[in-house]
Amino acid sequence: MEQIEKPFETRELSISMGPQHPATHGVLRLALNLDGETVIKCTPHVGYLHRGIEKLGEDRTYFSALPLTDRLDYISSMNNNVGYVNAVEKLFGIEAPERAKFIRTMVAEMGRISSHIIWLGTHVLDIGATTPFLYAFRERERILDLFETLCGARLTVSYPRIGGVRNDVSQEFLDELYEFVLEFPARMDDYETLVTENRVWKKRTVGIGVISSEDAVNWGLTGGMLRGSGVNYDVRKHALYDAYGRVEFDVPLGKNGDCYDRYLVRIGEMRQANRIIKQCIEKLPTGHVMADSPKFTLPPKDMVLKDMEHLIHHFVLITKGPGAPEGEIYSATEVPKGELGFYFVSDGAGKPYRMKVRAPSFVHASILPKLCEGGLVADVIANIGTIDIVLGECDR
């Protein structure tokens, strides 16, 4: 019998991954073109969560735009608030008191731990390890509980204020936080035992999604994405905002720029964040937590209820907004995802003329095609996890 050879027919397969997909961490849609298991083309589509925060910010006074920033990177809202108030203070030319600066540094680092820990949990869950996810949420819960004791809110905190923070920390809060800080390194050891030397984990991350240091800088990556490639750039060290000039911490760096190195960098960052919180509690100075500059900060609430002058002052500031000096500033802070920048153009009114949010997630999402193309479709999941994006911040 004669065998007839039939040519094998192959064709490219286009699939749409997301916007409803548990591993895309939100509403990210990737249009993938596959040849077998290899990704030929990857096109990210973002914007599903676009709420026009910049446009809204231009329509509100500087005070009332603060809660909008909670909704940028909603798992580390504290850091966004700190970034926002730092930028506005720079524009106004006022400075928060020392105590407020230390408190801000402290809560920002708490936000960093809670954000990194959720990243760790979900990233390893995507790749197949279920256990660390459960432990990660236990630690995150403690931080959220602490936020609740501090300001009453767990996620959308709006705790920092222009010129300081909303209320002083209580001794009870500090004691609880200190207890957490002492326990946390042991918890980190637990995670590392589960993950760091795990063979499956290493197989899935070492050498995956490699970015060279030149590319990382050229693409404008920041945060763990940049430092995983070995570039030493941390806004906390370069700009020394808040109390970062007065606490000691190291900047963990990677070597190879792959998913595994970025994992190590973020693990290191959590340990450093813990170190910063500890120093902040120990060095916390006494004094006020709001700047004394009546032109730009709201009067104390109890005085508003008692005193006519304060009531008028409050009314004018709330309705007209604080009259910012004319000019433009860009101010950046290091949030868990990378460099969060605010660019304000002020025309002298109580609202910003232009508010631009430089979101790290937006930049990091743009590098996905470079990471994914040529790799396997399974590694797309690892790459989405490693860039650590939050779509609320990406889409704004």
Place this chain on the structure above:
Amino acid sequence: MEPLQIAEKIREKFPDEVLDVKEFREQVAVTLKKDRILEICRYLHDDSDLCFDYLVDLCGVDYFGKKEKRFEVVYHLYSIQRCHAIRLKAAVAESSPEIDSVTAVWAGANWHERECYDMFGIIFKGHPDMRRVLMPEDWEGHPLRKDYPVKGPEKEWLGFGAVLERAKRFKEFDWQE
């Protein structure tokens, strides 16, 4: 290098291009003509003293009715090696909202420029993929322009009767027995 020195250096190299240098809160903004922006950016990136290797941000600003040329494209540059920063601003007129893309210098400009096109309608010449990024592809208008309303038109509530009437009409698409 001090920001004002950087501005001077740009002025020396491109005397006809620099329109204005402004300092505010120790940050220096250099206003430029838009025509040779790519060349200037290339120079800032490659020069060994300046070495602006990191494009922090690129965005548009709409000065509707405030300035002669309506738009400005703002570049925030930083040098990770030299630790200095500068802000460039290029004025773009509404009649020809076009400017050269800087993606050839910084790959990271790609999505920033797409966003700027999306929000202001400024077209970046030489951009590899000039599409909207945040708004849907068929969206009309550019939301961050100052003449774009914050709120949509408010529709009046039709009343409960009208809603029931409408629901009846949609019944025809219901599952047939």
